[in-house]
Amino acid sequence: MISLGKKALAAKDFLSTVTEEQKNKALLAIAAALRENSKTIVNENAKDLQNGREAGLNEGLLDRLMLDEGRINAIADGVESVAALPDPCGLTLDEVTRPNGLLIKKVSVPLGVIGIIYEARPNVTADAAVLCLKSGNAVILRGGKEAINSNIAIASVMRAAISECGFDENCIQLVTDTSRNSANEMMHLNGYLDCLIPRGGKGLIKAVVENSTVPVIETGSGNCHIYVDESADVDMAANIIFNAKTQRIGVCNACESLVIHSGIINEALPKIKAQLDTKNVEMRGDERAMLAADGVLPASEEDFETEYLDYKISVKTVDDLDEAIKHINRCSTKHSEAIITNNYKNAAEFLARIDSSSVYVNASTRFTDGGEFGLGAEIGISTQKLHARGPMGLRELTTTKYLIFGNGQIR
């Protein structure tokens, strides 16, 4: 692993002087090479699928693991769209000339070397490498053992493609040892890795956050709330809740909990529930919710802290906005929350006091996404507050550097 680290440092130094044009040329070469070599990649992927079937992986996992020509073309399309995005590096973020004549510029620069630890999705191998390259970073990829043949094929295609463009092939490196040990070594590769990004399920992210001494960018879970204020448009509320709960079940920006004002519950909850019933969503609520609509099951305190990722929703009744805000700030994972209201003052107070990465008025929480926010690409959604918060695009893969131009100044 140290040897990979040393090669990555050399690649980082190489990348510190490449131009936007050179990076985009390398990205387009990767896209072309993926298309050209799709048969080889599909063949290697077939070995992973065969091994996966023998190991008894479930259909969902096998589907995530599977690559065919169509999926490889989609990955290549994605690479081309990243190439078309603006370069996040070299931007002058601040500039000042001080009274002593020093010109001080704060510019965006690559983080340096990024480690990515992920699971059985071979598309991440290309997606993550390409976002790192576009932002000028060297990357060390460590995917799950289930996808190792696919990952080796994809990584070698990408390395050969950038090498032909005059790049150090070690700008992209793959860890081929997929033991737990290699992940653990990466978490302690201080001095080589500038940051580590885990991509995958809760267990993986927790393990990395708790064990890594390398700084981590955490992409977290979402126990997202929608609060139906007393003045809400009930039809709008029902539509938004239906969308946020059921449009896609297993995602971090899905709505998991409904908070509802006692003054509107009798009118609103039956309508909301009727719409959710069309998708058989199980509703678990407090006593007042159970009285307001038929078929609401009792909620425990644990329900209010659970990210179901399922056709289930909890309901909490409150008597005013203050109670709603306090409940949400206590139970949420600080991902995405929404208020449905026609009250201007309440909207403003909700926006100010809710301590989450993305706070909505009268819209579905499902929009918390790099693409929907117009960032162009997304490496994940951060629920931490340092460095990056909310959907992370290319810009979040950069840091800053002060460049100071003098002519002999001393202090």
Add this chain to the structure above:
Amino acid sequence: MISLGKKALAAKDFLSTVTEEQKNKALLAIAAALRENSKTIVNENAKDLQNGREAGLNEGLLDRLMLDEGRINAIADGVESVAALPDPCGLTLDEVTRPNGLLIKKVSVPLGVIGIIYEARPNVTADAAVLCLKSGNAVILRGGKEAINSNIAIASVMRAAISECGFDENCIQLVTDTSRNSANEMMHLNGYLDCLIPRGGKGLIKAVVENSTVPVIETGSGNCHIYVDESADVDMAANIIFNAKTQRIGVCNACESLVIHSGIINEALPKIKAQLDTKNVEMRGDERAMLAADGVLPASEEDFETEYLDYKISVKTVDDLDEAIKHINRCSTKHSEAIITNNYKNAAEFLARIDSSSVYVNASTRFTDGGEFGLGAEIGISTQKLHARGPMGLRELTTTKYLIFGNGQIR
């Protein structure tokens, strides 16, 4: 500690709605109260000094611990200057209206609750609290036991002052238990503290970085280099090195190591050394440095990795810019480095390839400082890459939040 945490969460909620005007009023009230109560504070400080003398603290530590009317007035002046700075919160950093009509604003908001762990300097109690308050953060302060009486006096004066302005006094809290245990509890106060900033010596910072599960903003050490390029103006190089090495010895932006091109060493090193000799700076160099100037002692590999904080400097001879850059990137702590050159291309390459927070052309590394960079105030100098890099001002005590304004949008 959990009880302090809970009070801080309530204070954070309170602070989410205060205006810039209210914050500045509270800051000016703190400044006035510190001046009014300076006698009380001096009396409490006298107890700390007495205890310190009995415990055998050295003169340097006693001096850092000491407060008199003059020093308290200087602290109050500092508070007033922070009040006069622009509010770092509520800035719209990005704004987009999406094709579906959603208005998405990215705004700066307080981090929330900040923990500060520091040592025996009672001025930090006021300085840190005031920077946190100005940036809308609740703060939990945990200073060293040597200053506990002074800290209690200062904190209670500040709490009373903001309380009279209608603020929750728990916006500022002091941990009065100064055992190692209380610091350890703070490092694991996840869910209450949004970040932890250690302020003090290397040992303190290392302990916090290695043990804290709360995200840390690291303020690090500086093994700063100055590279004298072949085309350097020798007099300018000697002046800058003299300034960067000797103007103040114990600071993180002082120059610790000189890297010099072999083509200029015979002309430049004797002049540089002659100037440093006026302050009896010990020079430890490689073989070529020992040949180029009289009185250079031999340097070990360890010297090149040492932050002396003393009247000592190491000298490394290189044959070209590439060797200089590789040596510096290997040995530096990524704080501040400078090139002295008249070569335009070399200056650009040094700026691009040196991986440090602040990179200079033809100026002293001593300028890496919030005040010198025009940030107005400084909470520390970050040598990490995530969140903040280089001198940190008020802006680095904020995070961002997406506010999304809809009228019923679903996905």
